[in-house]
Amino acid sequence: MSNNRVEEIKKEDKKAFKSFAIMMVISAIVGAIIGSGSIYLQEHMGNNLSDFLLNALMMITPYASLVLSILVIVVSVVIYSNSRKKLKLWNQSDEQEEIIDNxxxxxxxxxxxxxVNLIIGFFFFGAGMGLFSEDSYGKVILFFFGFIVCVVxxxxxxxKVVNLEKEINPFLNGSVYDFKFSQKxxxxxxxxxxLNVYKSSFKAHKSVTNTCLILWIVCVLGYSFFxxxxMPLVMVxxxxxxxxxxxxxxxxxxxKNKIN
Structure with missing residues (x-):
């Protein structure tokens, strides 16, 4: 490596370090404020806040999955129906390529x-385990029915969406019911x-990393004050x-594959 390249690397690090140092100072200040605020909440609200959130969650859990699933079903049916109508009108000319993109x-x-609805459904399924300690069988039945509707x-x-995509792009293969669907x-x-998948995957990797860092902070504060x-820290x-x-x-x- 030439000396010029080494100097370029050092200059790049020096330039970036200034922003990095400023961000570290800001993060430390924000961390101190959050820590102080957590202590205040723990002293003045403490268990009352946890009980309030838990009670609110238990109130909406029996109905949440069913309501959200019905909403998603309605929206999906409308969009899917409109998309299929547009596909029938598409004559595959270059002037109307934007129709397919849309x-x-x-x-x-x-x-x-x-x-998103499926993930939220799994969340409420876990949160709804507390319903079994209640005598309200109606809520339990509604809870299970909502989760089944969510998954199905x-x-x-x-x-439906995958099959329509395969109609648009005949080279695509794979059935949603196949356990190896993603790879196929x-x-x-x-x-x-x-290329779009790879870019999206890298963006998702960065987003999950940042989210894990935020959740780590939440879990540390919760472990100390609430x-x-x-276990939450372990899971994160x-x-x-x-x-x-x-x-x-x-x-x-x-x-390795690239080298070989």
Whole structure:
């Protein structure tokens, strides 16, 4: 490596370090404010805040999955129906290529809504375990019915969207009901779609890393001031480790394949 290149690297580090140092100072100040605020909340609200949040959660849990699922189903049906109508009118001319782009964008939002609803459904399923200690069998039945609707509707919506995508792009393969769907779908994608997947995956990796850092701070403060216990911190650390290690290992494998 030439001396000029070494100097360029040092200058780049020196320039970036100023912003880094300022950010560290700001983070320390914000951390001190959050820590002080947590102590204040713990002293003045303490268990009252936890009880209030828990009671509020127990009130909405029996109905949340069902209500959200019905809302997602209605929105998905409307978007899917409009997309299929537009597809029938598409004559595959270059002038109307934006019609397909618009259809695919809306279908992506449908998949987003369905996926978010499924994750929230699993959250409320876990939160609803406390309902079994109650005598209200009606709430328990409604709770289970809502979760079933959430899971089934998500799978059916994803299947409809994927099949419509395969009609638009005949080279795509894979069935939602296949346990190896993700790999088969990715293998059938062209280079443009794969590039989009890779960019999205890297963005997701960065987002999860930042989220884990924020959750780590929350868990540390909760452990110290609100008796969260050690388990939330352990779970966040496991997620952080899994996504970091898997990303690095996959990167190493790709580098080896490139060399070979």
């Amino acid at each position: 259809i695919e964008e809306k279908l992506s939002y449908v998949l987003l809504f369905a996926s 509707s998500t799978v059916l919506i994803q299947n 779908w990715l293998d059938s994608c062209d280079e443009a779609i794969k 008796d969260f216990g050690i 650390t496991i997620i952080w480790l899994v996504q970091t290690v898997s990303y690095c290992i996959e990167s190493i494998k790709c580098s």
